[in-house]
Amino acid sequence: MKAPTGVGHLTSLIGQNFDHFFCEADIKQDKPQQEIEIIVQTGRYEWEALIVRQDGRKIRCCKTITALYDRLQKLQGFVVVIRDMTEIQEQQIRLKLLEKAILASSNGIIITDATQANNPIIYVNPGFEKITGYHAEEVKGLNPRFLQGKDTKQPALEKLRAAITTENNCYVTLKNYRKDHTVFWNELTISPIQDEQEKLAHYVGVQKDITEKVEAQMECDRFFSLSIDMLCVANFEGYFVRLNPAWEKTLGYTKEELLSQPFLNFVHSDDRQATQAEAERIAHGNKTIAFENPYLCKDGSYRWLMWNATPFTEQSLIYCVGRDITERKQVEQALKKSEERFRTIADFTHDWEYWLNPERKFIYVSPSCERITGYTPNEFIENANLLKTIVHPRDWLIVKQYLEESFEKEQIYSMDFPIINRQGETRWIAHRCQSVYSEDGR
Numbered sequence: 001m002k003a004p005t006g007v008g009h010l011t012s013l014i015g016q017n018f019d020h021f022f023c024e025a026d027i028k029q030d031k032p033q034q035e036i037e038i039i040v041q042t043g044r045y046e047w048e049a050l051i052v053r054q055d056g057r058k059i060r061c062c063k064t065i066t067a068l069y070d071r072l073q074k075l076q077g078f079v080v081v082i083r084d085m086t087e088i089q090e091q092q093i094r095l096k097l098l099e100k101a102i103l104a105s106s107n108g109i110i111i112t113d114a115t116q117a118n119n120p121i122i123y124v125n126p127g128f129e130k131i132t133g134y135h136a137e138e139v140k141g142l143n144p145r146f147l148q149g150k151d152t153k154q155p156a157l158e159k160l161r162a163a164i165t166t167e168n169n170c171y172v173t174l175k176n177y178r179k180d181h182t183v184f185w186n187e188l189t190i191s192p193i194q195d196e197q198e199k200l201a202h203y204v205g206v207q208k209d210i211t212e213k214v215e216a217q218m219e220c221d222r223f224f225s226l227s228i229d230m231l232c233v234a235n236f237e238g239y240f241v242r243l244n245p246a247w248e249k250t251l252g253y254t255k256e257e258l259l260s261q262p263f264l265n266f267v268h269s270d271d272r273q274a275t276q277a278e279a280e281r282i283a284h285g286n287k288t289i290a291f292e293n294p295y296l297c298k299d300g301s302y303r304w305l306m307w308n309a310t311p312f313t314e315q316s317l318i319y320c321v322g323r324d325i326t327e328r329k330q331v332e333q334a335l336k337k338s339e340e341r342f343r344t345i346a347d348f349t350h351d352w353e354y355w356l357n358p359e360r361k362f363i364y365v366s367p368s369c370e371r372i373t374g375y376t377p378n379e380f381i382e383n384a385n386l387l388k389t390i391v392h393p394r395d396w397l398i399v400k401q402y403l404e405e406s407f408e409k410e411q412i413y414s415m416d417f418p419i420i421n422r423q424g425e426t427r428w429i430a431h432r433c434q435s436v437y438s439e440d441g442r
């Protein structure tokens with residue numbers, strides 16, 4: 001008699017009572033005696049039971065006991081066959097677990113029979129039914145290509161065909177149709193499965209519905225293509241890696257020309273150092289807001305761009321939005337020139353000129369005020385009350401009233417009144433003033 005592994009040495013078993021393999025609970029319930037009675041009645045008995053190993057561990061076994069009779073039908077003994085079920089049972093548990101995992105998976109799982117013509121489906125899980133809307137029974141026997149439509153000719157299919165021909169794994173994203181004719185995006189992985197002779201037997205396919213992700217990406221791409229701002233992704237090595245069409249439109253280069261050289265090459269030589277420093281700042285994890293630099297166009301002209309940028313350090317990338325501000329810059333420069341011209345005139349007038357803002361604060365005082373009052377323009381700018389100080393106290397009320405009136409209406413007001421200069425001398429000034437309103441009436 002061969003004992004199951006661990007039950008004990010043959011020698012140690014010989015002479016042992018039948019009860020020897022029973023666990024205590026079974027002995028308490030008088031199971032050994034009950035089994036013998038059944039065998040005596042039926043001649044043979046087979047059932048699964050827990051038996052106790054020599055080391056005390058309980059294992060599940062299949063016990064077959066046959067009663068032995070002599071020619072006179074006298075009971076001679078029993079033949080007991082004990083089969084260790086541990087491994088089989090573990091396998092069954094593993095299989096059940098795998099089956100449960102396949103049933104519970106939200107991914108679609110397809111198994112095809114690669115030994116049959118047209119590689120037909122032999123199994124799909126509930127995940128497949130949920131993704132596609134088809135029931136397992138209606139797709140068995142079909143090739144999974146039935147999920148494609150007329151407009152779903154796609155390069156990924158070439159990849160799939162090649163993998164199936166060469167019996168390889170393959171990972172693709174496919175446009176497919178559900179049973180209700182709606183589109184879904186299918187992230188599909190297929191793998192060959194071999195039989196015991198290592199011959200191709202099946203393919204298993206795992207589908208993941210990534211429709212939401214693809215549609216979000218498509219929406220993002222639409223904005224990317226439509227933007228009139230210049231959007232780009234650049235790497236920390238100083239090259240563009242992705243550009244939207246606004247780049248070609250604004251600067252006149254092809255995408256290839258822009259991608260093929262460091263972006264600094266397109267920046268005006270005077271601004272390269274500042275641009276390089278800004279790029280390094282971003283690479284160190286900082287954001288950029290409203291950085292401005294001029295970019296060289298293909299026709300040799302320059303366009304001013306204003307940048308907002310943020311790093312994606314994990315991938316050594318910089319995400320940037322550039323806005324063409326050339327027109328604004330030109331207006332600013334024209335304004336600056338006209339302001340310079342105005343200043344030149346105002347600064348060199350012999351008369352004292354000044355501007356007040358609506359809060360009655362000096363915002364410009366011409367240098368000639370020093371000649372007339374003895375005080376510098378800055379003293380007036382820093383001290384709004386200086387005018388009151390230099391007007392004779394006797395006249396202040398009337399001067400104040402005159403000034404207040406002139407603030408009310410957009411017309412020229414004039415008045416002659418004396419002031420006391422820094423040296424304490426009285427000087428008469430002819431004062432002329434006018435309120436100026438902006439287009440919005442302020």
Ligand SMILES: Cc1cc2nc3c(=O)[nH]c(=O)nc-3n(C[C@H](O)[C@H](O)[C@H](O)COP(=O)(O)O)c2cc1C
Pocket residue numbers: 110111112119143144145147148157160161164174176186188190191203204205206207
């Ligand atoms: C296991 C397995 C699963 C597949 N699942 C899909 C699928 O979900 N959607 C699909 O369009 N094609 C799927 N295919 C691919 C098609 O069956 C077929 O191989 C593909 O359309 C290219 O071959 P054809 O040109 O003969 O159609 C699967 C293939 C295999 C082997």
